[in-house]
Amino acid sequence: MVHLLPDRLPWFIVGPLIGLTVVWLYALANRPLGASGMFEEVVTLARRPAEATRWRVWLFLGIVAGAAIEALLAGRPASGLAYGSLGDLVPLPLLVPLLFGGGLLVGYGARWAGGCTSGHGICGTAVGSPGSLMAAGTFMVTAILVTAGLHLISGGAL
Amino acid sequence: MNRWGFIIGLSFGFLLGSGRVSEYQKIHDMLMLRDPYLYLMMGSAVAVAAPLLWLLSRRGWRTPFGGPLTLKRYRPARKDYLGSIVFGAGWAITGSCPGAILAMIGGGSLLGLIVALGAFSGLMLRDVVADRAIARPLPRTSYGELQSIRS
Numbered sequence: 433m434v435h436l437l438p439d440r441l442p443w444f445i446v447g448p449l450i451g452l453t454v455v456w457l458y459a460l461a462n463r464p465l466g467a468s469g470m471f472e473e474v475v476t477l478a479r480r481p482a483e484a485t486r487w488r489v490w491l492f493l494g495i496v497a498g499a500a501i502e503a504l505l506a507g508r509p510a511s512g513l514a515y516g517s518l519g520d521l522v523p524l525p526l527l528v529p530l531l532f533g534g535g536l537l538v539g540y541g542a543r544w545a546g547g548c549t550s551g552h553g554i555c556g557t558a559v560g561s562p563g564s565l566m567a568a569g570t571f572m573v574t575a576i577l578v579t580a581g582l583h584l585i586s587g588g589a590l
Numbered sequence: 591m592n593r594w595g596f597i598i599g600l601s602f603g604f605l606l607g608s609g610r611v612s613e614y615q616k617i618h619d620m621l622m623l624r625d626p627y628l629y630l631m632m633g634s635a636v637a638v639a640a641p642l643l644w645l646l647s648r649r650g651w652r653t654p655f656g657g658p659l660t661l662k663r664y665r666p667a668r669k670d671y672l673g674s675i676v677f678g679a680g681w682a683i684t685g686s687c688p689g690a691i692l693a694m695i696g697g698g699s700l701l702g703l704i705v706a707l708g709a710f711s712g713l714m715l716r717d718v719v720a721d722r723a724i725a726r727p728l729p730r731t732s733y734g735e736l737q738s739i740r741s
Contacts, residue, residue, distance in 0.1 A: 443628075443630040443631040443634060445608075447609075447634030447638070448634050448638040450602070450606075450609075450631070451635040451636065451638030451639035451642075452638060452639075452642075453598060453602050454639045455642045458643055458646070459653060460655055461594075461653055461655040461656040462657060462658070465598070465602060467691075471688055471709055471713060472713060475714060487592045487595030490592050493596065494596040494597065494599015494600045495599045495602050495693060495696065496603060496695050497603060497696065498599060498600035498601060498602060498604035498606075499607035500607075500696040500697070500698070501600070501603075501696075502603070502604045502607030502697075503696065506607075506608075509698070510699070511612075511694070511701075511702075512698060512699065512700055514699075515699075516613060517615060518618070528701070531683075531705050531708065532705070534683030534684035534686075534705065534708065535680065535705035535708020535709045535712065537676050537677065537680025537712060538677060538680035538691075538708065538709045539680075539708065539709035539710060539716070540680075540713065540715055540716045541677025541678070541679070541712070542673070542677050543673070543713040543717065544672060545672075545673025545677055548677060548687050548688045549632075549681070549687040550689045553632060554636055554639070555639070557640075558640040559643060560661075561664055562663065563663075563665060563667060563670050564670075566671065567666070567671075568674075570671050570674035570678065573678070574674065574675045574677075574682070575679070575682040576623065576682075578678065579621035579622055580622075582682065582683070583622060
């Protein structure tokens with residue numbers, strides 16, 4: 433495999449470039465770069481195609497393609513059925529429903545809160561919206577506590 | 591704008607991949623407070639975006655596709671807290687949020703497709719639940735309560 437990119441670019445390169453990408457979209461279309469909103473747009477496209485904002489669906493597809501290009505350039509093999517320490521701990525027949533259920537919470541919660549890590553955590557926070565700041569603080573604290581709980585339940589395996 | 595949408599998506603996806611947001615282990619290590627990388631990445635993204643957005647809106651920037659730039663700020667509501675508690679739990683279990691799910695799929699993860707399926711089901715389920723709450727017979731909920739259910 434060819435390795436044209438390092439394994440992980442340093443945060444002080446990736447973070448500011450993500451910040452510029454956020455500004456880029458705001459400057460062009462006056463909209464936050466929120467990923468859960470793109471999921472919602474895909475649902476709208478499937479249900480009521482006339483009402484869907486097409487470019488947000490292109491954004492959705494672009495993220496998948498961009499990540500694929502990065503993985504190829506970094507020479508990283510496809511992750512397939514690997515899922516880190518969670519995949520090592522939980523057998524596949526259990527892992528699939530667990531990930532579906534976890535994904536369900538992600539979608540349900542993001543729809544309810546009106547945003548996720550990108551929409552509230554980066555965009556809303558950069559704009560200084562009090563609602564986004566509270567949402568981001570709440571999901572950060574919740575996720576850290578739930579992760580600590582999973583660590584304890586799994587006897588330190590996670 | 592479709593072309594721009596795809597290009598901005600490419601950039602965002604490439605960066606999420608570069609930061610390895612596409613991996614359970616990286617997000618899990620972040621939430622276990624073992625690895626500061628993703629906090630620093632998010633923090634520096636905000637630190638770069640915030641002053642630039644402030645400057646653009648102060649100068650009355652007119653966007654080519656969405657009218658004048660308006661940075662929407664709103665007061666925290668019940669939905670911000672409750673929704674984020676549910677979201678945070680899912681984030682911790684899957685080690686993945688909506689952007690990370692897409693990056694994971696791009697990185698060739700088959701299990702990422704399962705998480706995406708769950709996320710799509712979850713957001714449609716939320717709409718069903720919200721619509722049911724609205725459709726409840728009037729005598730049981732005052733108008734004020736209806737408003738708070740929707741928000």
